[in-house]
Amino acid sequence: MPSLITTSPQIPHYEPAPVTAEALDYADLAIIDVGGFKDSTLEERVELASHLRKAMSTQGFFYVVGHGYSKEQMERMFDIADVPFSQVSDEEKQKYVASPKQTGSYQGYKLREYWHIDGGVRDQVENYNINHHVTRRGHPEAVRPVLPEISQFARHSHLNVLDPILRLMALGLELPEDTLLNVHGWDKESETYVRFMKYYPRNTEDEEKSKGVWLKGHTDFGTVTILYSQPVAALQILTHDGSWKWIKHIDNAIVVNAGDAMEFLSGGIYPATVHRVIQPPSDQRQYTRLGLFYFAIADEEVKLAPLNASPLLQREGIKRRFEKDEEAPSMGEWRKARTSAYGQTALTKSNKQEGIEEEMINGVVVKHYN
Template sequence: MPSPTVPISHYEPAPVTTSTIDYADLTIIDLSKSNTKEGRAQLALQVRDAMSNQGFFYLIGHGYSTEQMERMLDIADIPFSQVSDEEKQKYVAPTKQTGSYQGYKLRQYWHIDGGVRDQVENYNINHDVNRRTHPEAVRPFLPEISQFARHSHMNVLDPILRLMALGLELPEDTLLNMHGWDTQSETYVRFMKYYPRSAEDEEKTKSVWLKGHTDFGTISILYSQPVAALQILARDGTWKWIKHIENAIIVNAGDAMEFLSGGFYRATIHRVVQPPPDQRQYTRLGIFYFCMTDDDVKLAPLVASPLLQRVGFKRWFDKDEDAPLMLEWRKARTSAYGQTTLSKSDKEDGVEEEVINGVVVKHYN
């Protein structure tokens, strides 16, 4: 990463909560051990267990220092604190029309519940930062954002994909070859900022900021930040909080990975809720790297996997040729999210549904 030479305002994150809350017991993977064949074989088993049982795990040893992360958080705040509302409007993503998040998603775009709309703002940048233009305040930092995206792709995503392929007993470059750096894909960096809501909105939504959902890509990479708000739906039907670990990464699988693995690697349901009382006055600034296969990859099960042949797998489509391309799936999911009218499930309480590309997509209220 280049030395930070551009002056920047410092974003001060919230202190870690001291509230007693029910944290999920997630596996911690030390990625630095993946540099040897023996290390990858060992880690592959750990990742396989974590992804097939929980769908989430922590990642340490990823080669990015605490100081580098602090710098990136300062950069992440710029699209929100240093760009006027008027200029933001010029860079709003035409999400519903194009199925792409590139640019701003401004507050109150998503419907949450009870007539309440969201209070989260995000700015999305393709891993190729030159894919589109950016607000003036962001432009001096594009070289650093590009280096961050490359690090997230080459030094975090690529090793994870190798381990997950080994877990399926496939050649370790199987998933890697579907996630090119120089190919056409929507893999992107997201800077995301949640703002505190009114007591009235909290009551109407039962303190839910984003309904329970699955991500639509293959792998989601979240750089841990201190405001407790993220929860996952555990196998026993309870919501567990995700604990902040300094300079760790939180990794989860999405729909596309569940399709490719025939349901073996779970797209875990997660949501965002109001933080504990001692953090409610703070904004919540996050950095993500959302990963998708190349646009032209068919999201059909990798039936060549010896593991899947032994344990069985699920098909969402009768024939592989009926499976959507990554391009089709991400456009349909992106344009629909928070915009469509959902139907209540006939089978599960508190669950709302929509049908996308013939697949029932669930939202947990």
């Protein structure tokens, strides 16, 4: 179990919002406990893998508990997550702005009003993104003293959360346990990163123009998204019946979903789930919403073709997004294309489904839901 660094610098405490009292239509998500994973038998892991596979095929999201961080450690990480926003001046932020459209990478700041949402409204979201190897690039002065803790958090997320998830996903495909782990090397060339994300309340006019949507429905481009649960209700998933359901906050739990790259690799067994962020319920609208993420992205050179050796895929068939395996992009190619385009390209309204906009990326139709 990780421990806090004993020389942790003093930083302001971020006070989270109270949990909403409103009765929301929550998604019924499975809970996967990885606490005893390392000491479990293969039979126990296979059984847990079947639960994970069912959760991914029915809901697309699931919770993880038993991840080894205490409540106090998580509170400390949320305090750290707020530092790039509350302790760095707007002038200094400009020195560390990412250039996602030009580079296909989010490392650094994504400042407010970069993404177009709807009705001429732009986002009110700030990101600060840090490669899991935290010294890959420079950081604002206020962030530097807490870099050792961020590095420790990235390593914990990779080895104690992502590792068992990838092993269970591989077992769910009836493949050797380390199959997916081997293409997510800690020391490999990868854009896997920590994201601190802060949503700010919007004015009434923008809420009306965008119909309360803060981030339109989308899929993530990577393999696995790890979201440390926080209390402001705003995240929703698109269910199989076409309705949107809220994700409920569970104290000190993690919310996990698959992205495009995992859908490609798994031949559709682990689909990338559509999710969006909307205006919080009325009793939380005056609060900022601070997010803490670990975005897992396969090694840059990995070809995003289905894992055809999977006995499960051989029996059930492969849902292909590319006609031929050789047409599949590498992880690096897909990451750069999706990152460059998101919120910056002109979208086309779908002729088949109302409320859906589309763009073509690397030969794949990418949908955005409003």
